[in-house]
Amino acid sequence: MADYDAIVLGAGAAGLMCAGVAGQRGKRVLVIDHADRPGKKILISGGGRCNFTNTGTVPDRFISANPHFARSALARYTPADFTELVEAYGIAWHEKTLGQLFCDGSARQIVDLLMAEGAKGGVEVALGEPITAVDHADGRYRVTFGDRTASAPALVIATGGPSIPKMGATGFAYDLARRFGLRVVEPRPALVPLTLGGDEVLFRELSGVATEVVAIAGKAAFREAALFTHHGLSGPAILQVSSYWRHGQPIAIDFLPGRTPGWLKQLKRDTPRTTVARTLTAALPERLAAVLGERLALSGTLADLTDARLAAAEARLSHWAFHPNGTQGFAKAEVTVGGISTAELSSKTMEGRRVPGLYAIGEAVDVTGWLGGYNFQWAWASGFAAGEAI
Ligand code: FDA
16 A cells, blocks of 8 residues: 555646645645546636636635635635746736636646646656545545555545536545535536527527627626527526526526616607617627517507507516526536535635545535636635645
8 A cells, every 4th residue: 555645536627736736845645537637627628728717716706605615715826826837837828808818729738737736746646547445544544546555644535526427527526525424515517508498499499699698697697698509598698697597597688788778768769760670680680689579579660669668678678587497417517516515624724624634625615616717716726725734
């Protein structure tokens, strides 16, 4: 049996970050992953260019049963810290939009950076072996993988969440956490397309149509593009609200964001001979304008319509209710909302409050970021916090 100071389960974003930090502090670290390559999700992230952080990172861009939990780790390892590391490796980057930083080249550069940081700290990485047993006795964790067993006083759960199972994602983190008595907040697919059924199935005919909207679920609202698909709704605005959406709830879409209330009444005064259909066609993609116009069923010129009817149309256009019948599930979800309960962990070190030596980081934990580089920032920050502590 080989002895280490820490064993990290999962060679993804959080696990590799944690291992590199601990290794460079002089700790003997082993990382184990059942995949044959490290950082597979990093490789496909950001369309292959990895949206590695977001300069607008603040705690309220993360969803968790305890919204304050992420605060400490995020403050101690910031987007500027990771960007500095990226620059130290000569990786060129650019800001795309809304503070989202991407590699100019390839996401592989980020995986190479993490592996190089690990190598600097003498981190050992064991790939392609399933983990067959994890035990805890006499203050040490013992992990069996393939035909080897390793032991350490610290064990870090960094196996992520179950989104995109065909890439090897599993619910392993939750099973392991439960075995050690840690609670798990019910995991749900997030940053995921929503599906439409019933009457709203007709909107699927708009498949391929995209437009800028404000999408609203409860108190959360995002102004970005929405996209109609064969299954229902997608695009950044919809992915963002999906993280807040619960089965049975409606979502609302403002199809004409930024208009001053009363604009349709004003338009009637300014151009009384125009029609609602023409107004929609001028502002929206043609096919969408046609479907919305049909459903509003307001024929004739604006002058023919009462102010009350125009006010009702305006209200509907700015708060068009959709009733998703589900999501496209973990198969299509970028991340998972829920996970190992933050109530079980120290927000400073990510160590189990009741289980000394057991740490959980990254997506496995009940902290989920918005779309746009926030999830990697959480992986870096939580990985750094644990790497400093073990
Ligand atoms: P991560 O999933 O990275 O790593 C977990 C590791 O554990 C994997 O290597 C896996 O093989 C391993 N593992 C799982 N089960 C195991 C088991 N039973 N035994 C052994 N090993 C096991 N975020 C962002 O900020 N910017 C972006 O651009 C994107 N883009 C993006 C695109 C797509 C398509 C997806 C699916 C996701 C994103 N994300 C993203 C989200 C981001 O990828 C995610 O939040 C982080 O990778 C989470 O890092 P972790 O290290 O926690 O898990």
